Amino acid sequence: MIKTENVIKVFHTGSGEVRAVDGVTLHVKSGEVVVIVGPSGSGKSTFLRCLNGLENFSEGHIRIDGQDLADRHVNMNKVRAEVGMVFQQFNLFPHKTVLENLTLAQYRVRHRSKKEALIKAEALLKKVGIHAKVDEYPSRLSGGQQQRVAIARALAMDPKVMLFDEPTSALDPEMVGEVLDVMKQLAREGMTMVVVTHEMGFAREVADRVIFMDEGKIVEEGTPEHFFTAPREERAKLFLKQVL
Amino acid sequence: MKYQQHGWFWRLLLVVILLAGAGQMWYAVNNVEYQWGWQNIPRYFFYKADTPVKAPFDSTVTAITVEGDSATVLLTSESGEKASLTVDAKDLRVKAGEELFDDDTAGYLHQWKTGQLMKGLWVTIWISAVSSVVALIIGMVAGLCRLSSNFTLRGLAGLYIEVIRGTPLLVQIYIAYFLIGTVYNLNREVCGIGALSLFAGAYVAEIIRAGIQAIPKGQAEAARSLGMNSFQTMKDVVLPQAFKKILPPLAGQFISLIKDSSLVSIISIIDLTKAGRDIASSTFATFEIWISVAAMYFVITTLLSQLVYYMERRFRISD
Ligand SMILES: Nc1ncnc2c1ncn2[C@@H]1O[C@H](COP(=O)(O)OP(=O)(O)OP(=O)(O)O)[C@@H](O)[C@H]1O
Ligand SMILES: [Mg+2]
Numbered sequence: 001m002i003k004t005e006n007v008i009k010v011f012h013t014g015s016g017e018v019r020a021v022d023g024v025t026l027h028v029k030s031g032e033v034v035v036i037v038g039p040s041g042s043g044k045s046t047f048l049r050c051l052n053g054l055e056n057f058s059e060g061h062i063r064i065d066g067q068d069l070a071d072r073h074v075n076m077n078k079v080r081a082e083v084g085m086v087f088q089q090f091n092l093f094p095h096k097t098v099l100e101n102l103t104l105a106q107y108r109v110r111h112r113s114k115k116e117a118l119i120k121a122e123a124l125l126k127k128v129g130i131h132a133k134v135d136e137y138p139s140r141l142s143g144g145q146q147q148r149v150a151i152a153r154a155l156a157m158d159p160k161v162m163l164f165d166e167p168t169s170a171l172d173p174e175m176v177g178e179v180l181d182v183m184k185q186l187a188r189e190g191m192t193m194v195v196v197t198h199e200m201g202f203a204r205e206v207a208d209r210v211i212f213m214d215e216g217k218i219v220e221e222g223t224p225e226h227f228f229t230a231p232r233e234e235r236a237k238l239f240l241k242q243v244l
Numbered sequence: 245m246k247y248q249q250h251g252w253f254w255r256l257l258l259v260v261i262l263l264a265g266a267g268q269m270w271y272a273v274n275n276v277e278y279q280w281g282w283q284n285i286p287r288y289f290f291y292k293a294d295t296p297v298k299a300p301f302d303s304t305v306t307a308i309t310v311e312g313d314s315a316t317v318l319l320t321s322e323s324g325e326k327a328s329l330t331v332d333a334k335d336l337r338v339k340a341g342e343e344l345f346d347d348d349t350a351g352y353l354h355q356w357k358t359g360q361l362m363k364g365l366w367v368t369i370w371i372s373a374v375s376s377v378v379a380l381i382i383g384m385v386a387g388l389c390r391l392s393s394n395f396t397l398r399g400l401a402g403l404y405i406e407v408i409r410g411t412p413l414l415v416q417i418y419i420a421y422f423l424i425g426t427v428y429n430l431n432r433e434v435c436g437i438g439a440l441s442l443f444a445g446a447y448v449a450e451i452i453r454a455g456i457q458a459i460p461k462g463q464a465e466a467a468r469s470l471g472m473n474s475f476q477t478m479k480d481v482v483l484p485q486a487f488k489k490i491l492p493p494l495a496g497q498f499i500s501l502i503k504d505s506s507l508v509s510i511i512s513i514i515d516l517t518k519a520g521r522d523i524a525s526s527t528f529a530t531f532e533i534w535i536s537v538a539a540m541y542f543v544i545t546t547l548l549s550q551l552v553y554y555m556e557r558r559f560r561i562s563d
Binding site for chain 1: 460463466467468469470472473476484485488
């Protein structure tokens with residue numbers, strides 16, 4: 001589903017260049033749940049953003065469902081419609097109601113009829129457990145509710161892959177669970193997911209594979225059992241000691 | 245609490261200062277022995293015109309019917325041609341059977357007409373309105389170009405904004421009229437509106453740019469991540485949010501535009517200011533005229549800012 005080859009992303013800043021992603025090669029199979037962990041600044045977000053073209057990578061190849069993002073003839077808008085993304089800060093549209101948040105891109109990108117879009121939106125809101133507040137503006141919702149709406153908004157496009165960038169990091173502790181539950185359910189249903197998170201419990205329970213990144217590189221890669229019980233690399237051990 | 249207790253003191257002080265200012269003004273005006281003539285001013289707003297109603301050809305008055313305030317005069321010529329004239333009943337100047345020559349006055353018609361100041365006000369309003377719309381379009385395009393990733397567009401927009409903001413409007417109007425207007429044979433209204441639009445457009449562009457940049461990047465990223473293209477993202481997500489932030493400074497710009505439009509009077513467009521100048525130079529009512537002109541500008545700018553205030557409150561629902 002996702003194949004990346006030696007992806008490099010260099011930021012040119014005033015004080016020099018930052019190799020945020022430094023040669024990442026990764027294959028994610030259809031239906032697989034990959035969790036990326038690593039210290040702050042290790043390039044997790046940047047890599048994730050490269051996967052749906054929010055960031056242009058400097059070198060390498062990313063193939064989503066066979067489409068090479070490095071190819072200039074590939075229509076990025078079409079690719080993005082197939083790759084849902086959930087952000088740390090939710091990024092719901094504050095001037096639209098919850099329902100409108102879910103229908104806007106369905107009209108614009110999928111060209112669905114009003115009826116189709118509404119049926120889809122209502123079914124998804126039910127799935128993520130938002131029943132009553134569909135005509136409210138997002139600012140009236142709690143953080144956990146907002147993030148669940150954001151997940152539903154991404155799902156409304158029927159994506160083939162879902163990317164999550166620290167979806168629970170901006171939430172109050174008591175709301176983390178409700179969002180993780182929705183993500184677990186998605187994983188069970190066979191969604192292909194790439195999740196950047198600091199929730200080690202989630203990684204242990206749901207991930208098919210855990211990737212540990214540091215300084216833009218994949219340092220350790222393996223099943224959750226392997227990663228949490230017997231990591232090979234010193235840096236991974238150090239990281240686990242800090243977070244567990 | 246303390247503030248409220250002493251509220252009356254500050255109110256009183258305000259009234260005293262205003263009265264003192266007015267009093268000083270009054271005293272100064274009296275010193276120059278100015279002859280006030282406010283009674284002559286209303287006619288520059290509205291006046292009643294006596295229009296003579298004349299016979300179209302040599303004829304005889306065959307009948308007169310009076311109905312309320314107006315009278316209808318029926319005329320018949322020797323060749324049998326007929327005509328009917330309407331005049332005010334109390335200013336009827338003919339009797340039945342009377343013979344009239346071509347162009348003789350059969351009576352007068354009183355009509356309310358708009359005076360020079362009202363005509364000028366109207367010109368000011370429509371020139372400002374048209375310029376605002378054009379400025380909004382120019383500003384939108386230039387503002388978006390300024391944020392474009394294309395170097396040429398960014399450069400052109402930047403140059404336009406810098407040049408306009410770095411030169412006086414008065415000079416721009418002269419260039420628009422005497423240079424561009426002459427070269428391309430444009431009339432003065434087009435030149436005036438063009439200069440005002442380009443001038444305000446540069447400021448609108450900066451307002452729009454700032455408004456768009458004030459919207460968190462995550463909004464556009466969320467829209468793009470759903471597969472929306474850059475145009476849809478702008479139109480459906482960024483601009484509607486930016487618009488709320490932009491509205492107050494944009495309104496301020498359009499209010500400035502109304503006031504700045506007084507400068508087009510120098511290329512002989514008869515706007516409110518030019519009308520004021522014309523009247524002031526042909527009467528001795530200089531003080532009254534300029535006070536009236538100022539008051540008229542003040543009324544329209546105040547109305548506009550009230551309208552915007554109302555709209556702002558309406559838009560606040562989703563926050
Ligand atoms: N737009 C940018 N311009 C310049 N440098 C950037 C930019 N975005 C990220 N970086 C740099 O790239 C590196 C990787 O950042 P990134 O946000 O991907 O890390 P991260 O692993 O997601 O960290 P965190 O856990 O804090 O979210 C950092 O050194 C960061 O400073
Ligand atoms: Mg990050």
